[in-house]
Structure formats: C-alpha cells, structure tokens
Amino acid sequence: MLLLNTMKTTxxxxxxxxxxxxxxxxxxxxxxxxRDSKNLVFIQVNDGSCxxxxxxxxxxxxxxxxxxxxxxxxxxxxxxxxxxxxxxxxIPSPASGQAVEVTLQNLVVLGESxxxxxxxxxxxxxxxxxxIAHLRPRTNxxxxxxxxxxxxxxxxxxxxxxxxxQYFNAPxxxxxxxxxxxxxxxxxxxxxxxxxxxxxxxxxxxxxPAKAENLVNYSKDFFGKPANLTVSGQLEAETYATALSRVYxxxxxxxxxxxxxxxxxxxFWMIExxxxxxxxxxxxxxxxxxxxxxxxWALTNCKEDMAFxxxxxxxxxxxxxxxxxxxxxxxxxxxxxIKELEKNNDKFEFKAFxxxxxxxxxxxxxxxxxxKKPVMVYDYxxxxxxxxxxxxxxxxxxxxxxxxxxxxxxLIGGSEREADYDKLVSRIxxxxxxxxxxxxxxxxRKYGSVPHSGFGLGxxxxxxxxxxxxxxxxxxxxxxxxxxxxx
Ligand code: 4AD
Ligand code: MG
Numbered sequence: 001m002l003l004l005n006t007m008k009t010t011x012x013x014x015x016x017x018x019x020x021x022x023x024x025x026x027x028x029x030x031x032x033x034x035r036d037s038k039n040l041v042f043i044q045v046n047d048g049s050c051x052x053x054x055x056x057x058x059x060x061x062x063x064x065x066x067x068x069x070x071x072x073x074x075x076x077x078x079x080x081x082x083x084x085x086x087x088x089x090x091i092p093s094p095a096s097g098q099a100v101e102v103t104l105q106n107l108v109v110l111g112e113s114x115x116x117x118x119x120x121x122x123x124x125x126x127x128x129x130x131x132i133a134h135l136r137p138r139t140n141x142x143x144x145x146x147x148x149x150x151x152x153x154x155x156x157x158x159x160x161x162x163x164x165x166q167y168f169n170a171p172x173x174x175x176x177x178x179x180x181x182x183x184x185x186x187x188x189x190x191x192x193x194x195x196x197x198x199x200x201x202x203x204x205x206x207x208x209p210a211k212a213e214n215l216v217n218y219s220k221d222f223f224g225k226p227a228n229l230t231v232s233g234q235l236e237a238e239t240y241a242t243a244l245s246r247v248y249x250x251x252x253x254x255x256x257x258x259x260x261x262x263x264x265x266x267x268f269w270m271i272e273x274x275x276x277x278x279x280x281x282x283x284x285x286x287x288x289x290x291x292x293x294x295x296x297w298a299l300t301n302c303k304e305d306m307a308f309x310x311x312x313x314x315x316x317x318x319x320x321x322x323x324x325x326x327x328x329x330x331x332x333x334x335x336x337x338i339k340e341l342e343k344n345n346d347k348f349e350f351k352a353f354x355x356x357x358x359x360x361x362x363x364x365x366x367x368x369x370x371x372k373k374p375v376m377v378y379d380y381x382x383x384x385x386x387x388x389x390x391x392x393x394x395x396x397x398x399x400x401x402x403x404x405x406x407x408x409x410x411l412i413g414g415s416e417r418e419a420d421y422d423k424l425v426s427r428i429x430x431x432x433x434x435x436x437x438x439x440x441x442x443x444x445r446k447y448g449s450v451p452h453s454g455f456g457l458g459x460x461x462x463x464x465x466x467x468x469x470x471x472x473x474x475x476x477x478x479x480x481x482x483x484x485x486x487x
C-alpha cells in the first residue's frame with residue numbers, strides 16, 4: 001500500500017486552504033506576533049510554506065478549554081521568533097483577511113526567542129538583513145524570494161524536459177576559460193605562503209626576480225596544471241549537445257570580476273541550454289519562449305508572493321510582466337542598435353559608437369526608453385565577444401545575441417557557435433590562445449560537426465527581474481561578492 005501521509009505535521013499553506021470543519025490539527029512554526037488582550041490571545045505563526053500566517057486563538061472565557069493552565073504557562077514563554085508546536089481545532093475565522101484560524105487546545109514552545117532577536121519589528125533595510133543572512137529567510141520578503149527561486153528552478157527543469165532536453169552537469173573545476181575574460185578563481189593546493197617564503201629566500205641568495213615564476217611549479221599542483229572554477233559550463237555542454245542533440249546545464253558558476261554592482265555576483269547560478277541543429281534565429285526563438293514561460297509560471301503559480309512583490313517591492317510589477325508575456329521581443333542588429341544610441345549620445349556618460357561594448361546605460365536605454373520591452377540585440381563585432389561565436393560572412397561580426405530587459409539590462413547572453421574547424425582554429429590563434437588547449441573542443445568540429453547554438457541565463461538576474469528586488473545580493477541565500485563571503 002502506498003503511504004501518502006508520511007508527514008506528521010501539516011504545512012500552514014495546506015491548512016489555510018482546507019475546510020474549517022472543526023477537526024483537530026497540529027501547527028508548527030515561528031511566532032511572528034502575539035497579542036494578549038485581557039481574555040483573548042492571538043498568535044500569528046508562520047512556517048515559510050506560504051506567505052500568510054495562521055492565527056492561533058485562545059479565549060480565556062471559553063469553558064471548553066482543554067488545558068488552560070498548561071497553555072497559560074507556555075504563553076509566558078511565547079515571543080516574536082519563538083518556535084511553537086500547537087494543537088487545536090480548525091474553524092472559520094471571524095477576522096477579515098483570513099478564512100480559517102485554529103483554536104488552541106495545547107501549546108508547546110519548542111524554542112524561546114529572547115528579546116535580542118533581531119527581527120522584532122517589521123520593515124528592516126535590505127542592507128541590515130544582509131548582515132543577518134542566517135535569519136533573514138524568516139522575513140516575509142526573503143522568504144518570498146526563496147520560494148520564487150525554488151518555483152522557478154522547477155519551471156526551468158519543466159520547460160526543458162517538456163521539450164526533449166537532457167539535464168547535463170558541467171564540471172565546476174576546469175582548466176579552460178570559456179569566456180576568455182580571465183575573470184577566474186584559481187583552484188590550487190599549492191601552499192602560497194611557502195612559495196612566498198621560498199621567493200624571499202631566493203631573493204636573499206641573489207636570484208633573479210624575473211625567475212620568480214619558476215618558483216610556482218604547477219606540475220606539483222593537484223591537477224598538474226593551473227585550474228580554476230568554471231565561469232560557464234558551455235564548452236562542456238557543447239560536447240553533450242553534439243551527442244544528445246539538446247541539453248541544458250543549471251548550476252553554479254564563478255567570476256572574479258571586481259564589480260561591486262547590484263547586477264554582479266562572484267558566485268551565481270546559470271542555466272545554459274545548448275542545441276544541435278539550431279541556428280541563431282532558433283536560439284532567439286527559444287530564448288524568448290523560455291523567458292515568457294518563466295514569467296508566466298511566476299504569475300500563475302506564485303500569486304500570493306507576486307502580490308507582495310507588486311505591492312511592496314515594485315509597484316505595477318505584475319502588469320509589467322504580464323505585458324512582457326503577451327508581447328513580441330524586439331530583434332535588432334547591433335549595427336542598428338548603435339545607430340539608435342548614437343542619436344541619443346547626449347544622454348550617455350559613455351558615448352556609443354560602432355565597435356564599442358554596450359554599457360549598462362546603453363542596454364537599459366534601448367529596453368527602457370526606445371522600445372519599452374525586452375530587446376534582443378544580435379550580430380555584435382567579433383572583437384567584443386568570445387572566441388567560440390560563429391563568424392558572419394562580413395568577417396566583422398559574429399552570431400551573438402544578448403537579451404536585454406527593463407530594469408535589469410542583460411538577462412541572457414548567447415550565440416550560434418563556430419562549427420567550422422579552420423575558422424575556429426584561426427580565431428583561437430588570432431586571440432593569442434593555444435589551439436592545443438582546446439583540442440577536445442576542436443574535435444567536435446572535426447568529427448560530425450553540426451550547426452549549434454545556445455545561451456546562458458543568469459538565474460539571479462531572472463529572480464531579480466521577476467521579484468523587482470533591487471540587488472542580486474538579496475535574491476541568493478548567501479551572496480558572494482568582493483570582500484563578501486561572511487556566512
Ligand atoms: O553573457 P555571459 O558571459 O555568457 C556566457 O557565459 C555564455 N557561455 C553563455 C552561453 O552561451 N552558454 O553570461 C550569461 C549570463 C548573463 O547574461 C547574465 O545574466 C549572467 O549570465 N551573468 C551574471 N549574473 C550574475 N553575476 C555575474 N557576475 C554575471 N555574469 C554574467
Ligand atoms: Mg554577456
């Protein structure tokens with residue numbers, strides 16, 4: 001027989017939508033507030049399973065009270081933040097804004113919460129909450145964000161699984177630099193202090209400082225050569241896409257960019273689909289479908305949390321996202337985008353010109369002012385994009401696409417990949433990289449090469465977009481950024 005009911009407690013989200021039929025229930029959670037007015041006691045309890053609290057009520061005048069003295073004793077230990085286990089009966093609530101409440105028949109305080117509990121009052125600043133990152137999920141805001149992350153992770157898997165993609169796990173430690181930007185965290189077991197000491201001694205012996213690099217012997221390092229945390233799982237995903245046709249990664253990536261901005265994290269989660277037999281137009285189609293699917297998922301399946309974000313975090317958010325779901329994304333070439341930006345150069349700190357890398361101010365202008373909806377910019381100059389992108393016949397631009405959205409700027413970066421062996425080798429050489437380091441990647445172009453494309457969506461940028469939160473540091477549980485790895 002299948003045991004469906006393996007959980008001993010009922011989640012508040014299930015209680016709140018169940019029949020208030022007077023049956024006995026058990027509620028577990030953390031006390032948000034307690035109000036004791038003479039004969040009536042109200043306790044609001046939250047267990048994070050949904051936005052709303054459940055109200056526990058205790059009426060001292062009720063002659064039917066089961067354990068009045070035990071309850072009184074426990075009530076003395078109840079305060080904001082305390083954890084409780086309550087038993088009672090579920091009844092219709094006379095109070096407005098809640099359908100049901102629980103009449104207390106038994107109460108156990110599992111853990112008291114002394115008066116120095118930092119979340120006594122509502123309305124703390126996000127900066128303060130970051131300092132108590134271990135407790136902030138007990139706030140309405142961070143709990144709602146956490147549920148949204150979980151929901152959208154499920155949506156990501158569902159989207160791809162429905163479309164015949166295989167989930168692929170890229171390695172986190174790698175010896176190649178996918179984006180070629182050199183923003184990597186080194187992974188080493190070499191003892192830096194000992195190497196430095198040897199350097200000092202060698203200097204004292206009059207050794208040539210120019211030979212200092214010889215002191216670092218990578219053959220003695222764990223992998224026998226320099227290794228780093230991955231900045232992207234794309235190159236490895238290409239190997240499986242050119243075997244399984246459609247794959248996607250969903251995992252952590254690491255970038256040591258020294259950018260202290262609300263848009264960057266040093267550790268972030270990226271979703272990277274990679275599709276064989278897809279050209280750039282197909283890539284753009286699925287990227288657009290994907291973004292709309294995720295927004296629609298949030299609007300449909302996370303209504304209560306979305307209502308909170310709409311009212312308290314970004315006014316009009318639901319309307320904005322609904323509009324995005326129902327409209328076509330703009331598709332514009334980099335060259336045309338630059339023409340548009342040049343007309344407005346007086347508004348930019350950094351003047352736009354053909355060949356420049358688009359700055360955040362440019363990206364946001366295009367999506368927020370010019371078009372007022374998501375914009376896909378494609379065919380960028382090869383100089384400002386990574387080595388693996390397919391060269392256009394003009395020899396100057398590559399089949400890249402960035403998806404820009406209002407409030408965020410770049411949400412997605414992708415491209416069609418160079419599938420021609422010789423062109424890829426010459427591009428690698430042009431950039432001063434060594435083709436031997438990419439022998440396995442080049443093999444994909446040697447044996448049964450196919451047109452293929454993919455993109456990367458930063459999961460935290462997506463969550464920020466959907467929730468209206470102002471900073472990526474508040475949409476990931478424990479943010480990593482320059483000088484920030486405290487928890
Ligand atoms: O544009 P990027 O660098 O593209 C790649 O890594 C490709 N290999 C993806 C692919 O084609 N498979 O990064 C992709 C996305 C960006 O659009 C952005 O959303 C996010 O990753 N991203 C970051 N998110 C948070 N913090 C950072 N430091 C980020 N850098 C990139
Ligand atoms: Mg990019």
